[in-house]
Amino acid sequence: MSSELRVEKLRKIFATTAKAAVDDVSFTIAAGEIVVLLGPSGCGKTTTLRCVAGLEHPTSGKIVIGGTVYTDPQAGVLVPPRNRNLGMVFQSYAVWPHMTVRQNVAYPLKSRGVKGAALAKGVLEALELVELADYADRPVTQLSGGQMQRVALARSMVYQPQILLLDEPLSNLDAQLRLRLRDDLRRIIKRVGLTALYVTHDQTEAVVLGDRIGVMRDGKLLQLDTPTEIYNQPADLFVAGFTGATNVIDGKVVTRDGGFGIVAVASGEKLTARMGADLPVGAAVRVALRPDNVGLAPAGEGFAGRVETRHYQGTQTVYQVTVLGTSIEALEVGSAARYAEGSAVTVSVPPEVCWAYPVS
Numbered sequence: 001m002s003s004e005l006r007v008e009k010l011r012k013i014f015a016t017t018a019k020a021a022v023d024d025v026s027f028t029i030a031a032g033e034i035v036v037l038l039g040p041s042g043c044g045k046t047t048t049l050r051c052v053a054g055l056e057h058p059t060s061g062k063i064v065i066g067g068t069v070y071t072d073p074q075a076g077v078l079v080p081p082r083n084r085n086l087g088m089v090f091q092s093y094a095v096w097p098h099m100t101v102r103q104n105v106a107y108p109l110k111s112r113g114v115k116g117a118a119l120a121k122g123v124l125e126a127l128e129l130v131e132l133a134d135y136a137d138r139p140v141t142q143l144s145g146g147q148m149q150r151v152a153l154a155r156s157m158v159y160q161p162q163i164l165l166l167d168e169p170l171s172n173l174d175a176q177l178r179l180r181l182r183d184d185l186r187r188i189i190k191r192v193g194l195t196a197l198y199v200t201h202d203q204t205e206a207v208v209l210g211d212r213i214g215v216m217r218d219g220k221l222l223q224l225d226t227p228t229e230i231y232n233q234p235a236d237l238f239v240a241g242f243t244g245a246t247n248v249i250d251g252k253v254v255t256r257d258g259g260f261g262i263v264a265v266a267s268g269e270k271l272t273a274r275m276g277a278d279l280p281v282g283a284a285v286r287v288a289l290r291p292d293n294v295g296l297a298p299a300g301e302g303f304a305g306r307v308e309t310r311h312y313q314g315t316q317t318v319y320q321v322t323v324l325g326t327s328i329e330a331l332e333v334g335s336a337a338r339y340a341e342g343s344a345v346t347v348s349v350p351p352e353v354c355w356a357y358p359v360s
């Protein structure tokens, strides 16, 4: 039975460091939903997950699973990990090396008192789910990394946990395997209908796997939204940059019109950008823009620019272009590489994908 997970005002300060590793984080994962926490190394992803698991005792805050409070230090509630009925998959292949695939997957059921036909059926179903039924009697030491992670996954799902917790489960795998298992993971979790909290620093993994993505930085949850919202309406400059909007153009707001405004940049030229109500006329802003949203043309409507460098990558070309008094990156999709270094280009930057944020 999968359950809703509620994390309320979670805060964790380790005794050895004054700074909060997790700083007032709140979110809810609906039953059957996959939420991915995404952020750079050290931002507090693992600590958050370990607090949910009961492996870490938070300084304050609450963990509520399926309506039952499992962690509430203020009230003296800290249910131990083994009594939370959670499944966990980690970066390292946490399989028992002296056992076969079948024995590994059977173990959690046996330890819960499942026997006989029910045990055999449960194990077989879990192995079929991760496509390892043919490997049931192999010692796990004779499996590939990807297969071992499948065993770990089967083992953590076989007893139908309330919630599945995954901490960078793909990061020890080679690139190709990683992509395959990434796609499989979502399919498998969805087929069982598990509630899942998945932690990674890989943005493409987050987009492919998550129903919603929570972007973290310095212990704080900056934005929790669907992948399309995160990619099309990033809440701040960090979320924009972390998800690939690496071009930043500085300027000042000169007029406002609804959710948009006109920004005067260093060259004196004006560009239209999306902006929140917190940005009045006169505010200094930084406009973030994805390289793949920068349009290049030989001539026509747009800002006058010049190609500085060109890096041909076969299926795409990355240009560094001088425009708007600064230098930005532009991505041309396809194998054509139409613009030579030094050539004049017209640069278009669609207002919907220019996001202005306050200078912090």
Ligand SMILES: Nc1ncnc2c1ncn2[C@@H]1O[C@H](COP(=O)(O)OP(=O)(O)OP(=O)(O)O)[C@@H](O)[C@H]1O
Pocket (backbone or CB within 6 Å): 014, 015, 016, 017, 021, 039, 040, 041, 042, 043, 044, 045, 046, 047, 048, 201
């Ligand atoms: N046991 C600990 N004692 C003291 N500080 C810790 C401990 N565990 C983690 N931290 C600190 O808490 C912060 C958050 O760590 P955490 O492991 O949650 O980050 P993360 O987002 O999972 O990073 P990564 O992507 O590298 O796994 C870091 O600054 C880390 O150094």
Ligand SMILES: [Mg+2]
Pocket (backbone or CB within 6 Å): 045, 046, 047, 167
């Ligand atoms: Mg971590």
